[in-house]
Amino acid sequence: MDALFLNQLFNGASLASLYLLAALGLALSFGLMRVINMAHGEMLMLGGYLAWMTLLVVPGAMGIILAIPVAFIGAAAMGGFIQSTLIRHLSARPLDTLLATWGVSLILQQGARDLFGAIGVEVRAPEWLTGSFVAFGVTLPSARLFIIAIAALVLGALALLLLKTRIGLLVRAVNQDRMMASASGIDVKRVDFTIFCLGSGVAGLAGVMLALLGPVTPNVGQSYIIPAFLVVVMGGLGSIVGTTASAIILGLFAALAQIFVDVSVAQMLLLMFVILFIQVRPQGVVAVKTRQLDA
């Protein structure tokens, strides 16, 4: 195997990690609330700007580590604000939430333009993230290794939360049968709120990772929201396992396609790939199978 192929494989893995971090929140909120959150990309943007601001206050090696919780909490708070003031008051029709959150997305982008300027800001990554490793004749930038590690950690933490904790149990119950969950004493609106905050927080974290790779601009979220939606759609709506598998497939696809074609053609091929995939397997990568006993 030649170095270019291995190199793109590695880039694909880091791209998949970004897709995953960006898509997890969307998958959670769609799975639970059937909300199509167009403002999700702006949670990435917010995370990026929060990372930049954190590094202004605490420059140096520790800054980027500190930026992770700051971006998580900041984006989670913003997500919680949007959910409790807007989304929870809309009816359960996905189209209503799509239009309303698109409006929110435009407001947040303009807000960032007014506050930070249209050009964008550059996050200076600490030294230990600017270097690279050489393995198998391939250069592996530390920043990308860091992104892959963070994505794996987030995925593991999320899986633990959902599978091993009481709140995770309640989330799964609401996800599977909202009526029955509320009739069993579960405050479904509180579960919705918690999950929306969590998903937004993870997107904020993804924003920190984006900031390590390039400038943070007011519309940086826009370039990730579409692939994130593709990941969610192909993953089988709302499934975490499916979202993960689909993020890996699409990340690798996009990176490997770039060996042969340029970036914009690769994007187009990605879209075509997802459309074809959904034609063949409309239920997504992971389909939920159970014995339905509806009377």
Add this chain to the structure above:
Amino acid sequence: MSALLEIGGLSSAYGQSQVLWDVDLTLARGQVMALIGRNGVGKTTLLHTIMGTRPVTGGTIRFDGQDIAALPAHKRSRAGIGFVPQGRHVFPQLTVMENLETGLSALTGRGKGSAKVPPHIFDLFPKLYDIRTRAAGFLSGGEQQQLAIGRALAGEPSLLLLDEPTEGIQPNVVQQIEAALVHVRDQLGMTVLVVEQYLDFVWRFANRYCAMQNGRIIRQGAIAGESAKDVAHLVQI
């Protein structure tokens, strides 16, 4: 005996079409009320309206002295209403144990803080213990029914709403469910409102009945005073 549940002038509608009309119903503590009637007369809607999973469009629901008509379902559940809906509605991808654990949410705010499924549920349904690690979606209808009842009992309700507990279940399992419900009535002293088409079963189990037709209650009485044959025409088509 004071009333546990008092419903007055209750109405409910699906959009333009009204399903419940001016329903009055009172359940005394410890009473087992059979709610009977043909398909589509509003029995299930009435249960959902009491539970809070369907909106009330008019009237009052008093439970344990408190007006609950405006409360969301989870608060009614925490106030002590347990629900075993038609079609069971077990959480399909949760294990049997996890399903039972969701029922503990009803204990929130009652100062009991029990984090464990009470063992008497497994005494009542020993089968559930054997299959506690299996996903509920793959259980048989009878097992799912036992699980749905167990989940409601985990929340220690004072009123249990049961919607067709014998529907689509093989006869030997019906006997087990009947035995468990008799235990709930006699040993736990629970008040029960049960929708049932299987009259022989419910006539053994309940002590009062009320019959619905076209969204209204048309007849009420003590089970002791009537034979199942006398009301059969209200259920059959």
